[in-house]
Amino acid sequence: MRYIEKVWFRPPWLTQPLCWLLLPLTVIFWAISRTRFWAYQKGIFKRNKVAVPVVVVGNISVGGNGKTPLVIRLASLLRQHGYHPGIVSRGYGGKHAAYPLVVKKDSDPAMVGDEPVLMRQHLACPLVVDPVRARGAQHLIEQFKCDVIICDDGLQHYALGRDIEIAVVDGQRRHGNACLLPMGPLREPTTRLKHVDFVVVNGGSPQGGENLMTLEPGKLVNVKYANKTLAMSELNRPATAIAGIGNPSRFFDLLKSKQIRLKNCVSFGDHHPFSKEDIPSGTVLMTEKDAVKCRTFAEQDWWYLPVNAKLSSQFEETIIARIKASVHRNKHTKSD
Secondary structure: OOHHHHHHHOOOHHHOHHHHHOHHHHHHHHHHHHHHHHHHHOOOOOOEOOOOOEEEEEOOEOOOOOHHHHHHHHHHHHHHOOOOEEEEEOOOOOOOOOOOEEOOOOOOHHHHOHHHHHHHHHOOOOEEEOOOHHHHHHHHHHHHOOOEEEEEOOOOOOOEOOOEEEEEEEOOOOOOOOOEOOOOOEOOOHHHHHHOOEEEEEOOOOOOOOEEEEEEEOOEEEOOOOOOEEOHHHOOOOEEEEEOOOOHHHHHHHHHHOOOOEEEEEEOOOOOOOOHHHOOOOOEEEEHHHHOOOHHHOOOOEEEEOEEEEEOHHHHHHHHHHHHHHHHHHHHHHHO
């Protein structure tokens, strides 16, 4: 873990000199962030509203909080209820020259980002990456006839109008020292959560109206041979765990809770562009997000652990009811 993240997430935070050295930059960040939020709220900056409901899934902090499994679950839920959802993502880390870009199961993570490839491999619905989310959403509507748009990691992308906002919170780390960047991990103040429609907590204990999401692990899947699986209880040898995600300790703790014998745990930065030289020899366990970047050079004893988001039935029913209401409202507005 980088030193700055230790300052953010490990108390005592405010005794760290670096925190106070970063205070002037945090004040500037706060001023820019609040001015931008206010300008969109007042209509000074234009919001682009598309013709179908938009559900934004994001967070107020940096790093992975569990947005990707939630997006996958929401898209699957919508399809079960007869909708034709599409997903628009920024495609963090992608280096393609032209957008919007349609993501396929065999798309190169270096071009479209690791999370879009992961999502596309789980879902039958269309997915595009586009830094201009409204343009990507419009492409999904025009080219794929999508009737609901899920915007992945777009809570601060105010240029895209939205009908429902869902903020995901890491139940282990919560908001760290609750300071804005770079003094803390927050993109926006915690008061921003009062303005979203739903707060989903990934693990831990929900507080005051928050909705719990748990991540349920499946069988280990071989990185090189996707049709080869292994129950965690059948792994009878020590392994090295690696993770290039926002909170690597969550992955390591999950493996330990399943009595996996780990001889080492190696953390990398979020969205790390893995090469074969990064991976130690022997049995290796990784996240699915990391595995999509390692398939082309994988060894036979590399495995990833898929996880599925589980929500309460009551929360899922509430989400579907809100989307139905948004569909009705949008149709009524269009007919007027």
